[in-house]
Amino acid sequence: MASPVIDCTPFGKELRALASRLPRVPREDLYGFLEEAKTLSAELPGEIADALDSFNAQGNHDGYLLLRGLPVDDSELPVTPTSTPAPLDRPLLVMEAMLALAGRRLGLHTGYQELRSGTVYHDVYPSPGAHYLSSETSETTLEFHTEMAYHVLQPNYVMLSCSRADHERRAETQVGSVRKALELLDDATRARLHERPMPCCVDVAFRGGVPDPGAIALVKPLYGPAEDPYLGYDRELLAPDDPRDQEAVAALSKALDDVTTSVKLTPGDLLIIDNFRTTHARTPFTPRWDGKDRWLHRVYIRTDRNGQLSGGERAGDVVAFSPRR
Template sequence: MASPIIDCAPYREELLGLAGRLPQVPRADLYDFLDQAGELAEDLPKGLSAALDSFNAEGNTDGYLLLRGLPVDPSELPDTPTTTPAPLDRPLFVMEAMLALTGRRLGLHTGYRELRSGTVYHDVYPSPGAHYLSSETSETTLEFHTEMAYHVLQPNYVMLACSRADHERRAETLVGSVRKALPLLDERTRARLFDRRMPCCVDVAFRGGEEDPGAIAEVKPLYGEERDPFLGYDRELLAPEDPADKEAVAALSQALDDVTTGIKLEPGDVLIIDNFRTTHARTPFSPRWDGEDRWLHRVYIRTERNGQLSGGERAGDVVSFTPRR
């Protein structure tokens, strides 16, 4: 079985050259920035292009691709942000460029109107008092979730680029792949979960200002092809009511735990998560609030697969929330 880790160190100079050809203030005209990234993505190194294209076409058993050894920003990287969104005039960081180039090889960068002020690029950093469902939490576990499984326009990929790791190198991004978990489920459990709509709550950003609107969406834990299904799972938000459904979801939850892979992101890493075949989480870490805390960049990518594009979309589009039903 091929490794999901791609050594990009041999491509550093070539990738820096491509990054240097991008507009250096991406948010000044994000559409133009991502259009140019799409053109430059055709010139990515052959080994990297092949890995991305294969993952995009077929996925893999692990459910993720880790690009390791990418070029990083020099030592004068600014302090880790403490507010969001980023200023429109902020210069391009190398890891943001890597997300642009590799992401455009896969599909279209997408923003979600209700999330992070509708921005496409997200800074992910620890924040004091963050909601336990937020990516800005740090000292508690961010539990397993398929990103926006409750959203009709769920992203195909979640991409995380690391500019700065946590001080103690404790934080792990956990990935549980349905392709690994499925063989651990008996036929009865698979049948119960497959194509069965279950109530699902939504993240705070999508609640329309209500503190707790309840389960306003419906999610199928397994769907698609029975032998190689897609996954819709959220440990905090999926809310089955039938006792048999609860039992089946608990079995799925345990199977995902049993096949979990932990990834400690390092500066120069880009993690690409197949958001239709995995669930992911993050373990706790201890921020120091000293300007050197963990700093990731996140983008969401949609592709033509799974009905996420209908035609005419552009990289940089921002979409509104429609719950799955």
């Protein structure tokens, strides 16, 4: 079985050259920036381009692709952010450029109106007192979740690039693949979970200012082709009310735990998570608040799968929330 890790260190010079041809202030004209990234993505080194195209076409058993050894230099970075969104005039960072080039090879960068002020590029960094469901939490586990499984326009890919790791290199991004977990489920459990809508709560950003609106969405834990289904799972938010559904979801949860793979993101890593066939989590770490804390960059990518696109969309579009029913 092919490794999900691609060593990009031999292509550092080529990748820096591509990044240098992108507009220097991406947020000044994000549509234009991402269009140029699409053009330049055709010039990605062959090994990287082939890996991205293959992953986009059929995924893999692990549920993720890791581009390792991309060009990044801590001496070129500003301090780790302490607020969001990023200033509109912030110059392009190399790991943001890598997200643009690889992401446009896959599909369309998308912002979500209710999330991070509707921005497309997200800085992910520790924040004091962050909500336990937020990516800005650090000293508690961010539990397994399929990103926005409750959203009609759920992204196909979650992309995370790393400019800085946590100081102790403790933080792990954990990925549970449904293709692996399915092998541990009996036929009755699989049948119970497949194409069965279950109540699901939503993240804080999508609650419309209501502290707890309850389970306002319906999510199918398994859906699509029965022999190779997609996954909709959130350990904190999926809330089945039928005891038989609870039992089936518990079995799925255990299977996902049993097949979990952990990735410690280091500077120069770009992790692409297949958000239709995985759930992911992050283990705790301890920030120092010294300007050098863990700093990731995140984008969401939509493709033409599962009704994500209806025609006329552009990379850089921002979409409004609509819960699955």
